[in-house]
Amino acid sequence: MKRLRTQVGIVGAGPAGLLLGRMLHLEGIDSIILENRTRDYVVGRVRAGVLEQGTVDLLHQVGLGERLQREGLRHCGIHLGFKRRRHRIPFDELTGGRSITVYGQNELVTDLIAARLGTEQPLYFDVRDVCVSGFDSAPRIAFHLADEECEIACDFIAGCDGGHGVCRPSMLATAAQVYEREYPFAWLGMLAGTPPSCEELVYALHDRGFALFSMRSPSITRLYLQCAPHEDIDDWSDARIWDELTERLETADGWRPNRGRILQKGITGMRSLVVEPMRCGRLFLAGDAAHIVPPTGAKGLNLAVADVQRLARALAKYYHNGREDLLDRYSDECLRRVWSVQRFSWWMTSMLHRVPDGSEFDYRRQLAELDYVTTSRAAMTCLAENYTGLPFDAEGLASKS
Ligand code: APR
Numbered sequence: 001m002k003r004l005r006t007q008v009g010i011v012g013a014g015p016a017g018l019l020l021g022r023m024l025h026l027e028g029i030d031s032i033i034l035e036n037r038t039r040d041y042v043v044g045r046v047r048a049g050v051l052e053q054g055t056v057d058l059l060h061q062v063g064l065g066e067r068l069q070r071e072g073l074r075h076c077g078i079h080l081g082f083k084r085r086r087h088r089i090p091f092d093e094l095t096g097g098r099s100i101t102v103y104g105q106n107e108l109v110t111d112l113i114a115a116r117l118g119t120e121q122p123l124y125f126d127v128r129d130v131c132v133s134g135f136d137s138a139p140r141i142a143f144h145l146a147d148e149e150c151e152i153a154c155d156f157i158a159g160c161d162g163g164h165g166v167c168r169p170s171m172l173a174t175a176a177q178v179y180e181r182e183y184p185f186a187w188l189g190m191l192a193g194t195p196p197s198c199e200e201l202v203y204a205l206h207d208r209g210f211a212l213f214s215m216r217s218p219s220i221t222r223l224y225l226q227c228a229p230h231e232d233i234d235d236w237s238d239a240r241i242w243d244e245l246t247e248r249l250e251t252a253d254g255w256r257p258n259r260g261r262i263l264q265k266g267i268t269g270m271r272s273l274v275v276e277p278m279r280c281g282r283l284f285l286a287g288d289a290a291h292i293v294p295p296t297g298a299k300g301l302n303l304a305v306a307d308v309q310r311l312a313r314a315l316a317k318y319y320h321n322g323r324e325d326l327l328d329r330y331s332d333e334c335l336r337r338v339w340s341v342q343r344f345s346w347w348m349t350s351m352l353h354r355v356p357d358g359s360e361f362d363y364r365r366q367l368a369e370l371d372y373v374t375t376s377r378a379a380m381t382c383l384a385e386n387y388t389g390l391p392f393d394a395e396g397l398a399s400k401s
């Protein structure tokens with residue numbers, strides 16, 4: 001068996017694991033990152049693409065801002081569409097200049113991998129049979145690399161292995177609790193090789209269900225449609241997708257998405273999930289391993305970044321000052337933000353989707369809510385400050401201390 005030793009063993013090379021590795025490296029703390037997929041798979045996976053202001057600021061601070069600055073699309077607002085009209089929510093005006101940046105998660109992961117490979121710090125792709133143990137005293141991560149059996153001895157394990165990893169189940173074998181909610185609908189997402197016909201995102205509620213207009217670059221449009229959770233993607237021809245998108249998004253002034261070649265499409269279910277606490281001894285969960293949000297508020301990636309920022313800071317205090325108080329507060333402080341973001345994502349989701357067996361009453365109440373959110377400055381500000389992201393430290397909430 002090959003025996004390895006590091007300070008922090010990181011499971012998962014998604015945004016959470018890679019960013020944690022980056023932040024620890026900048027603090028002079030060693031880590032090993034293990035990923036069970038290939039590098040091509042990780043880089044090619046199409047995920048969300050909206051970065052909050054705080055996420056962008058942090059990426060600049062850790063030296064990852066260059067391509068983001070050049071290729072990211074800065075947006076100062078979004079549109080809400082209903083009853084064949086679009087209404088703009090001007091984030092910058094409502095929040096004192098805050099904005100969001102559209103930059104695909106796979107672009108961010110590409111940048112993070114390149115930064116990691118520029119250091120001596122190990123990142124192993126394509127590992128198998130990852131198993132974490134010894135959280136109480138001597139953490140260990142066992143795995144196979146090619147056909148070799150390996151084991152890492154470390155001070156801490158960071159479980160950054162997403163919604164289907166091994167760290168969450170290992171945590172749940174202890175006293176941790178899961179709080180969960182399934183939604184009775186899913187999103188059919190697609191990438192189209194056509195220029196976006198609007199400069200900002202459009203979230204729309206239509207009689208036939210939700211639709212979202214987004215983008216990745218000046219030549220690539222990203223779109224989503226509400227569908228049923230168990231639909232077969234083969235039942236959705238490109239023509240049917242475009243007809244449905246046009247119907248749900250088109251406005252009375254003649255605006256509609258540009259049609260083009262569909263480059264990729266897939267269906268994803270929607271749920272909310274929180275694990276409490278996010279720590280068991282020397283195992284810390286971060287990102288999707290600890291919580292899942294429905295994608296309507298574009299919060300998954302940003303929440304992962306907020307966890308990692310806290311974890312990196314707590315580990316730095318431990319190694320540089322021998323202080324454990326930030327590690328002790330990690331779970332409680334993260335969970336405060338997690339629940340605040342769960343609330344927002346649930347609210348956006350409930351306002352913008354049609355519940356399959358929902359009544360006309362529900363639909364009319366949703367339209368009334370959209371009417372309020374697009375006409376009351378107070379309501380618009382509430383949406384804008386949550387969408388652009390509450391501050392990383394204070395969560396925008398009164399401090400409890
Ligand atoms: N061993 C090693 N790696 C694993 C294992 C395992 N047993 N199981 C899963 N992984 C890897 C996955 O292949 C993936 O690359 O862990 C990584 C987890 O990354 P993400 O799923 O992207 O999760 P996270 O880094 O927390 O980022 C949150 O993901 O919610 C989505 O798009 C959402 O933007 C959000 C982001």
Ligand code: PHB
Binds near residue numbers: 296297
């Ligand atoms: C995306 O561009 O992929 C995207 C945008 C906004 C969301 C979710 C996904 O709420």
